[in-house]
Amino acid sequence: MEILGLVSLKDIILLLIGGVIGYLVNILVAMQMDKKRGLILQTTGRRIIVESASSCPFVVNDLDGNKLDNVYLINIRLWNKGKHHVERKDISADHPLKISFDKNAEILGEPVIFRGSDKIGLNIHKAEGNNYRVDFECVNPQEWSELGFFVKETPDVKVSASGRIYGQANDFNLSIDDSRTSLFERITLGLLLLFICLSPFALVWGVWWLIDEYSFAVLMKDPDSIPENLQRLLAYGIIVPMLAIMGYSQIWLKRRGNPKTYPIDEDYRPDEVKNIGALWGTALSGKNYRVSNSSRNQGEIYVPNDKNI
Numbered sequence: 001m002e003i004l005g006l007v008s009l010k011d012i013i014l015l016l017i018g019g020v021i022g023y024l025v026n027i028l029v030a031m032q033m034d035k036k037r038g039l040i041l042q043t044t045g046r047r048i049i050v051e052s053a054s055s056c057p058f059v060v061n062d063l064d065g066n067k068l069d070n071v072y073l074i075n076i077r078l079w080n081k082g083k084h085h086v087e088r089k090d091i092s093a094d095h096p097l098k099i100s101f102d103k104n105a106e107i108l109g110e111p112v113i114f115r116g117s118d119k120i121g122l123n124i125h126k127a128e129g130n131n132y133r134v135d136f137e138c139v140n141p142q143e144w145s146e147l148g149f150f151v152k153e154t155p156d157v158k159v160s161a162s163g164r165i166y167g168q169a170n171d172f173n174l175s176i177d178d179s180r181t182s183l184f185e186r187i188t189l190g191l192l193l194l195f196i197c198l199s200p201f202a203l204v205w206g207v208w209w210l211i212d213e214y215s216f217a218v219l220m221k222d223p224d225s226i227p228e229n230l231q232r233l234l235a236y237g238i239i240v241p242m243l244a245i246m247g248y249s250q251i252w253l254k255r256r257g258n259p260k261t262y263p264i265d266e267d268y269r270p271d272e273v274k275n276i277g278a279l280w281g282t283a284l285s286g287k288n289y290r291v292s293n294s295s296r297n298q299g300e301i302y303v304p305n306d307k308n309i
Contacts, residue, residue, distance in 0.1 A: 038082025203237025
């Protein structure tokens with residue numbers, strides 16, 4: 001009984017949580033150790049190269065002289081996340097490594113190797129339709145290389161991948177799909193959004209508690225007399241409002257330095273409400289919601305690589 005009396009309920013809960021976290025960490029470490037081969041293909045970006053405008057004093061043509069209105073770049077990264085190197089002989093001859101685009105997409109020219117290791121002997125060959133076969137000599141652990149595909153008119157074109165690597169069970173179509181996010185990313189994003197959204201409520205609660213039992217004068221003259229929990233609540237509650245005030249003050253000062261009707265850079269960016277809405281959509285549904293910065297649908301919330309596109 002004396003020993004139990006020395007251990008509080010809080011200590012027991014913390015011990016249980018620590019044990020569960022330690023167990024989960026051990027499982028994750030074991031899973032990582034089992035991943036000897038971990039070659040993946042990832043869509044790392046969808047970028048605007050050029051978008052047409054009626055007032056542009058120039059035109060953009062492809063190598064054949066055809067006029068281009070809207071051109072986008074889709075980056076795809078080949079990365080060995082595993083603990084073991086992958087060689088050309090490890091790729092199945094019957095199921096080679098392939099990157100595929102929607103049949104209606106128009107790919108401009110040949111894909112280019114942008115950056116990454118130049119020692120893996122990476123090659124990419126166009127197959128039938130909008131399919132590209134990826135080949136390499138050897139990819140060591142943590143080596144990577146990034147490919148670039150120039151696409152006409154359709155930045156949200158669906159991208160898929162297939163292939164079979166001996167000794168590896170990864171589904172290339174899952175890793176290249178940028179319309180979904182992982183469970184870890186969803187949990188992290190959800191916690192971050194809760195931290196942001198609960199901050200103003202914490203401030204209101206802290207101010208009410210302060211006024212009800214103490215006063216602002218006590219806080220200013222003798223802050224040590226304020227309970228530690230109340231101090232923490234007020235400190236947490238003031239973080240997001242202060243950041244918001246600083247951000248909007250910067251925009252206001254920038255507007256003051258220009259004519260009232262003059263557009264500033266922030267006018268062409270999605271507002272914070274849409275950004276937070278897109279983040280909440282991602283955290284709750286797992287879909288990778290984004291806010292468009294394209295001149296064609298600026299501020300619109302969309303999902304890249306979505307099956308409905």
